[in-house]
Amino acid sequence: MFLRQFQIGPYQNFTYLVDDGEGGPAAVVDPSYGVEPVLEAIDERRVKVQYILNTHSHQDHWAGNADVKARTGAKVVAHRLAPLSQEISVDDGDKFQAGTLRFQVLHTPGHTPDSVLYIFDGHAATGDTLFVGECGRTDLPGGDPGALYDSLFSKVIYLDDATVVLPGHDYGATPTSTIGREKAESYILKPRTKAEFIRFLVE
Numbered sequence: 001m002f003l004r005q006f007q008i009g010p011y012q013n014f015t016y017l018v019d020d021g022e023g024g025p026a027a028v029v030d031p032s033y034g035v036e037p038v039l040e041a042i043d044e045r046r047v048k049v050q051y052i053l054n055t056h057s058h059q060d061h062w063a064g065n066a067d068v069k070a071r072t073g074a075k076v077v078a079h080r081l082a083p084l085s086q087e088i089s090v091d092d093g094d095k096f097q098a099g100t101l102r103f104q105v106l107h108t109p110g111h112t113p114d115s116v117l118y119i120f121d122g123h124a125a126t127g128d129t130l131f132v133g134e135c136g137r138t139d140l141p142g143g144d145p146g147a148l149y150d151s152l153f154s155k156v157i158y159l160d161d162a163t164v165v166l167p168g169h170d171y172g173a174t175p176t177s178t179i180g181r182e183k184a185e186s187y188i189l190k191p192r193t194k195a196e197f198i199r200f201l202v203e
Contacts, residue, residue: 001018001019001020001021001100001101001121002017002018002019002020002021002022002045003016003017003018003123004016004017004018004041005166005175005176006037006038006041007170007175008032008033008034008035008037008038009032009033009034009060009063010033011032011033011060011169012169012170012171013030013032013033013060013061013168013169013170014030014032014166014167014168014169014170014175015028015029015030015031015032015035015038015064016028016029016030016125016166017029017038017041017042017045017047018101018120018123019045019047019101020047020098020099020100020101021099022045022046022047023045023046023047023048024047024048024099025047025048025050025098025099025101026042026045026047026048026049026050026098026101027049027050027051027052027053027074027098027101027103028042028049028051028052028053028064028068028074029053029055029118029125029166030053030054030055030061030062030125030127030168031052031062031063031064031065031067031068032060032061032063032064033060033063033064034064035063035064035067035068036067038064038068039067039068039071042068042071042072048072049068049071049072049073049074050074050075050098051074051075051076051077051088051096051098051103052065052068052069052074052075052076052077053077053078053103053118053125054076054077054078054082054084054086055115055116055117055118055125055126055127055128055129055168056078056079056082056111056112056114056115056116056127056128057078057082057083057084057112057114058112058128058140061127061128061168062076062078062084065084065085075087075088076088077090077096078090078114078116079091079105079107079114079115079116080114081113081114082112082114083114090105090116091105091107092105092106092107092116093105093106101120101121102120102121103118103119103120104118104119104120105117105118105119106118106119106124106155106156106159107151108126108129108148108151108152108155108156109144109147109148109150109151110129110135110136110138110143110144110145110146110147110148110149110150110151110152111127111128111129111135111136111137111138111140111143111148112128112140112142112143113142113144113147115127115128115129115136115151117129117156119159119163122160122162122163122164123163123164123166124159124163124164124165124166124179125166125168126156126165126166126167126168127167127168128168128169129148129151129152129156130152130156130165130167130182130188131167131168131169131171131172132165132167132171132172132173132174132175132176132177132182132186133171133172133173133177133182133185133186133187133188134171134172134186134188135148135152135188136148136168138201138202139202145197145198145201145202146194146198148197148201149192149194149197149198150194152188152189153189153194153197156179157179157183157189159179160179161178161179161180161183162178162179162180163178163179164176164177164178165177165178165179165182
């Protein structure tokens, strides 16, 4: 597996290109504004992008969809609740693959109702559900701190500790992390009751 992280757009977004080897099947995760470097890498590696994976429906995570689709013909994948154009609608537990790349969907509402993680080959593209040392805000339309608590503490923390966290923005001390490191170091994942977590987020 080849994985490349791109920091693009005006909001420190991370877009990811993952492929099954040069010239092989590939996927692009959360193509943001200014997706040209990603398109150049697709051309350089001569990969066949089958999927555009959107972790949620905020525009900075899908602004480059049309450009990637026009260049590659890839199908847009998003949660079934996401109010954006999609060819493949997914839900919690769904699986799909591109070559030997196997993806699993984890529905993690909270930042938005349609937020998901894409888990593959020991990695998790976490979008705005979990950053390095932080989590996504819940004060935008559709945000729900109680739902985010359930997503983080009933689902995300139970991923394997070695799982590499691929966040949706470059907001942390490092561009990636692991679930184990976040559990040990992030104040977001400090043990709290649901009521305490909600107060922590809204105060």
